[in-house]
Amino acid sequence: MAQYLLQVAYTPEAWSALVNDPQDRSKGVEGPIKALGGRIERFWLSFGEYDMVGVVEMPDNVSVAAFSMAVSAGGACRDVRTTPLLTTQEGIEAMKKAATCGYTPVTGKKRQAVG
Numbered sequence: 001m002a003q004y005l006l007q008v009a010y011t012p013e014a015w016s017a018l019v020n021d022p023q024d025r026s027k028g029v030e031g032p033i034k035a036l037g038g039r040i041e042r043f044w045l046s047f048g049e050y051d052m053v054g055v056v057e058m059p060d061n062v063s064v065a066a067f068s069m070a071v072s073a074g075g076a077c078r079d080v081r082t083t084p085l086l087t088t089q090e091g092i093e094a095m096k097k098a099a100t101c102g103y104t105p106v107t108g109k110k111r112q113a114v115g
Contacts, residue, residue: 001057003041004064007050007081014076015051025052032070036063055085 010018018025026043033040033056043054058064061084068082086094 001038001059002061002064003055003057003085005081005083005085006043006052006054006056006068007079007083008052008054008071008077009049009079010051011076011078017076026054029067029071033058033067036067038063038067050079050081 026040030040036058038056038058041055041057043052045051046053056064056067058067064082068080071077072080
């Protein structure tokens with residue numbers, strides 16, 4: 001299954017609700033993630049631009065998009081970001097394909113093959 005980084009920023013109203021009734025929101029999203037065929041790897045509360053970050057495994061892009069849309073539509077988050085993650089090996093495979101795909105940048109200079 002593919003892995004995705006989820007980043008969520010709560011609205012002030014959501015923070016007010018959480019302060020009044022502290023809870024682990026990863027438990028609140030576990031059911032919908034499972035219903036879409038996925039699983040939670042881990043969630044963290046964080047400081048900065050996003051209030052919660054997590055890694056989930058989902059069967060495909062459509063399933064993770066559906067989850068992201070459901071969270072966004074709920075109204076408790078001012079921003080929801082979903083980023084596909086590659087393993088190091090997948091990244092190396094992508095690098096090798098990039099080196100041989102024949103892309104020519106707007107400058108017209110082809111990239112020199114290395115190695």
